[in-house]
Amino acid sequence: xxxxxYKKTEDIIEGKLVxxxxxxxxxFIPFSTDKFDxxxxxxxxxxxxxxTLQIEISIQSKRLLYIWxxxxxxxxxxxxxxxxxxxxxxxxxxSDAALDIGVSMNISNGLKWSLYGDKKTGWSVVxxxxxxxxxxxxxxANGCIVGLIDMQISCLCLxxxx
Numbered sequence: 001x002x003x004x005x006y007k008k009t010e011d012i013i014e015g016k017l018v019x020x021x022x023x024x025x026x027x028f029i030p031f032s033t034d035k036f037d038x039x040x041x042x043x044x045x046x047x048x049x050x051x052t053l054q055i056e057i058s059i060q061s062k063r064l065l066y067i068w069x070x071x072x073x074x075x076x077x078x079x080x081x082x083x084x085x086x087x088x089x090x091x092x093x094x095s096d097a098a099l100d101i102g103v104s105m106n107i108s109n110g111l112k113w114s115l116y117g118d119k120k121t122g123w124s125v126v127x128x129x130x131x132x133x134x135x136x137x138x139x140x141a142n143g144c145i146v147g148l149i150d151m152q153i154s155c156l157c158l159x160x161x162x
Contacts, residue, residue, distance in 0.1 A: 002048075002107050003094045004064075004149045006138055012088045013039065013065050019160040024072040026053070026158055028141060039063070048093070049104040051113050053126055053156060055146070059101065062093040066141035067156055073124065076117035081125055084157055086137035086145050094151075107153065111122025127155035 015030040031035040041060030048055040052070040057063065095103065095114075111128040125132065127147070132155040135147030147155035 002153075004150060004153060005094050005144075005151070006089055008089045010088050010119045010141055011090070013141035013144075015066065015142055017066070017141070017158060018159045019073070022152045023070075024074075025070045026068050026160060027055070028066040028068050028144065030066075036065075040065070044101045046099045046101055047104045049106045050108045050126060050153070050156065051075065051115075054104060055156070058094060059099045062095070062099070064093070064140050064146060067144040067146075067158060069071075071115065071124070071126075071158075073115075073117055076115040076124060079116040079118055079125070081116065081118040081121055081157075082121070082133065083124040084137050084145060086139045089138040089140070091138055091140055091146055091148070100121055108119055108140070122159055124158045125155055126158075129154040 015028055020075050040058045043059040047058050048057055052071040055067050056065040067089050113126050113128045116125045132147055135149050135154045137145050139145045143159045145157035
């Protein structure tokens with residue numbers, strides 16, 4: 001597993017997470033492209049891959065930016081997802097691995113990541129960890145929360161605007 005570093009900040013990626021029914025996918029639209037471009041830096045972005053979901057990441061800073069990608073919600077397992085108590089923060093990848101534009105890095109490590117959904121709350125959770133609810137939940141962008149256990153990603157929690 002790839003290790004992550006977390007620090008608390010109020011400077012999350014501001015934008016809107018949406019679910020596109022026709023494409024069966026999540027998409028993230030930043031509110032300010034100028035601010036987003038400043039956070040990304042000069043080397044552009046690539047993504048970390050978990051199943052078919054992608055975590056966009058700055059190549060320059062290795063900061064996780066937002067979550068997007070193909071995720072057919074009709075495949076989810078119905079679950080009562082409790083209120084997720086999160087902190088706003090920045091998560092960065094701790095790795096010397098080279099990141100290349102447009103070349104996703106698979107970080108699922110052969111684990112079985114399952115998709116859970118709660119129709120009442122609109123939350124979707126992708127996790128491999130049976131104790132994912134014990135994660136430290138960090139909101140990296142509006143609607144995009146990453147759960148960490150022992151500095152590793154344990155789950156992705158998504159709550160798109162409707």
